[in-house]
Amino acid sequence: xxxxxxRIALVTGANKGIGHEVARELARRGCTVLLGARNAxxxxxxxxxLQSQGLDARFVAVDLGRPxxxxxxxxxxxxxxxxxxxxxxxxxxxxxxDAAPSAADIEAVRRIFETNFFGTLAITQAMxxxxxxxxxxxxxxxxxxxxxxxxxxxxxxxxxxxRLLGYSASKSALNMLTVQLAGELRDTGIxxxxxxxxxxxxxxxxHRGTQTVAEGAAAALxxxxxxxxxxxGGFFSADAPLAW
Numbered sequence: 001x002x003x004x005x006x007r008i009a010l011v012t013g014a015n016k017g018i019g020h021e022v023a024r025e026l027a028r029r030g031c032t033v034l035l036g037a038r039n040a041x042x043x044x045x046x047x048x049x050l051q052s053q054g055l056d057a058r059f060v061a062v063d064l065g066r067p068x069x070x071x072x073x074x075x076x077x078x079x080x081x082x083x084x085x086x087x088x089x090x091x092x093x094x095x096x097x098d099a100a101p102s103a104a105d106i107e108a109v110r111r112i113f114e115t116n117f118f119g120t121l122a123i124t125q126a127m128x129x130x131x132x133x134x135x136x137x138x139x140x141x142x143x144x145x146x147x148x149x150x151x152x153x154x155x156x157x158x159x160x161x162x163r164l165l166g167y168s169a170s171k172s173a174l175n176m177l178t179v180q181l182a183g184e185l186r187d188t189g190i191x192x193x194x195x196x197x198x199x200x201x202x203x204x205x206x207h208r209g210t211q212t213v214a215e216g217a218a219a220a221l222x223x224x225x226x227x228x229x230x231x232x233g234g235f236f237s238a239d240a241p242l243a244w
Contacts, residue, residue, distance in 0.1 A: 077130055124181070141178050
């Protein structure tokens, strides 16, 4: 369904890295972007940077570990806009104590799941009533090919040596959320997809990644703006579908 007013988009973890780039590109395409971040000073500075480029970007306090912030931003979006058109669940963490199953620190695994899965589920549930008011709601879960069971079971896979139980399992759980939520919303106008940004140079990997943030943002941007005839319930890189 064609919209005559700007899309309202919320991007979590948007004060830096891939999230900031997704926010920038959505705003460049005419969206009003709510830039979600835990740290108010960093979030305000990131929003101001986009505003200085003539873009409609506004900081909102989003801490996936504090449910009160999720309820507050849902109220704010409802009061100011009456709906949400795009939710990009980008916020995610790693932990230096994460490792292969035999060595992973259990508290580190729990900490990763609290943000990457439980926090993402919580904000999605908080925003879903607003997304249902959109003529073309879109949910994009920023996952990782490290969460693919198919790829992890292939000893020839290029990342086969990367055994990070907490991070990888949290992304597998995020993929399950994607599939089940897409199925639940099949008869609505809301599309739900998971995307793999690829090995992008960000703080999460100490900037060892081989892609730029623009390259890493491409898949999320595409599926955030996908048309009514686009896919739902899939797992994609920027250039191709991925195996679960």
